[in-house]
Amino acid sequence: MLKNFRGSIIFTLVCLALGAWYAWTSSHTVQAMLSTLWIIVVLSVLEVSLSFDNAVVNATVLKDMDEVWQRRFLTWGMAFAVFGMRVAFPLAIVAIAAGIGPAEAIKLSLSEPREYERIVSSAHVGIAGFGGAFLTLVGSKFFFDSDKDVHWIRWIEEKLSRFSRIAAVEIALLLLTLFLISLTLSESDALTFLVAGLLGIIVFVAVEGISTLLELREEAARARGAVISAGFGGFLYLNVLDASFSFDGVIGAFALSNNMVVIALGLSIGAMFVRSLTIMLVQKGTLAQYRFLEHGAFWAILALGTIMLLSARYEISETLTGLIGAVLIGISLWWSVRHNRPRDEVTPS
Numbered sequence: 001m002l003k004n005f006r007g008s009i010i011f012t013l014v015c016l017a018l019g020a021w022y023a024w025t026s027s028h029t030v031q032a033m034l035s036t037l038w039i040i041v042v043l044s045v046l047e048v049s050l051s052f053d054n055a056v057v058n059a060t061v062l063k064d065m066d067e068v069w070q071r072r073f074l075t076w077g078m079a080f081a082v083f084g085m086r087v088a089f090p091l092a093i094v095a096i097a098a099g100i101g102p103a104e105a106i107k108l109s110l111s112e113p114r115e116y117e118r119i120v121s122s123a124h125v126g127i128a129g130f131g132g133a134f135l136t137l138v139g140s141k142f143f144f145d146s147d148k149d150v151h152w153i154r155w156i157e158e159k160l161s162r163f164s165r166i167a168a169v170e171i172a173l174l175l176l177t178l179f180l181i182s183l184t185l186s187e188s189d190a191l192t193f194l195v196a197g198l199l200g201i202i203v204f205v206a207v208e209g210i211s212t213l214l215e216l217r218e219e220a221a222r223a224r225g226a227v228i229s230a231g232f233g234g235f236l237y238l239n240v241l242d243a244s245f246s247f248d249g250v251i252g253a254f255a256l257s258n259n260m261v262v263i264a265l266g267l268s269i270g271a272m273f274v275r276s277l278t279i280m281l282v283q284k285g286t287l288a289q290y291r292f293l294e295h296g297a298f299w300a301i302l303a304l305g306t307i308m309l310l311s312a313r314y315e316i317s318e319t320l321t322g323l324i325g326a327v328l329i330g331i332s333l334w335w336s337v338r339h340n341r342p343r344d345e346v347t348p349s
Contacts, residue, residue: 001115002197007074008272011082014038015265039257040266045282046253046279047270053304053325054242055274056297057138059281069235070282074275075253078241085246086267089125090260094119117258120250125189125312126196132308133174133200139206139302140170142294152295164210171201177309184313190266246271291339296332300325 016037023036062070095105097119109116142148142159144164151157164168178197182190211234223321246267253263281287287294307316 004283005273005276006193008269008276010271011043011250011272015269017128019262019265034174036262039262040269041256043100043253043263044269044273047101047267048273051246051270051274053297053300053329054278055277056287056293056329057241057301058275058278059287060294060297063237063282067219070086070279073235074279075239077235077242078275082237086264087260088326089246090120090250090263090327091173097123102218106260113258115259116260125185125259127190127273128308129178129193129196129313130200130203132176132305133197134204134240135301135305135308136174136177137170137204137305139305142298143302144170151290152292152335153264153299154349156293162176174201177262181309181313189312197309205266207237211237220325225318234290236305242271289340290333292332292336293329296329296335299332300328302326 017136019036019040020033023033024043027033058073062073062333065073091102091105091109094100094108094116095102098105098108100108108119143160146161146164148157148161151161182194185193250263250267252265257263257266304321309322310316
């Protein structure tokens, strides 16, 4: 296990050292430095707790990729997760919303953190629409599958599997949900929410389409006897999925700090541990060992997607969001252990 998390531990020590240096140069007090380090640690724990279901879902995709693309997900994908979503994404929101350039957005984040927080938070409706729609479709795809023959919550999952024979039923249900929620919003927020939700649907369909085309090309190449390094489609899908998961964490982080540097360091540590956890789940074959763990993760994603959609209208605690995912995964893990127990207890006579 230590081997899987060695890189994350080193990365954490580097981030904590940078955080301590940043706090000391800004305040020159030990108290401020310790306070900053504590916030970074809490943010990293928050990110891991919110994204554990993400790790399980990532593992379901990653297990079908070769080792080369698994390593690329941990390295190149990490750069996207850290610098793209934890740093560039909030800055882009501020730059677009305030009509300023990237340099001015960085200056604003460092010199006027409260204004920076206000602008980022004002974009929550659009983020909720996009991220909620994308995650809801990710979860729905798992359950609206006519070929799915393993069911955890059988009385629900069997019905969803049968309904999957209706073409694009999950998209129709999502569009209806987006419309109903938009009716509770102001006119400007409703338009933003609907457009963002539609973009989330478009991105999901586009990523799925690209992944399918790449898989078909890889299968054709294998049929010709070519040796290929499969995985770009899955790599693309995983990074878009990671981005959708990070929306909630980035916005929620402002409850603890409005300092861009502190938030980026804390969330980046959490993102690194989530990636290491994903690799561990793949290498140890945990998904195959625990029959319903994958089901719990996708139920957690559906819950998170629904919460994100509802958060456009209602204020929902980050604690509740994290607990729902943890509880669903915990119950599915316990159910899997219970399912395995009779076979584990059978011993040769």
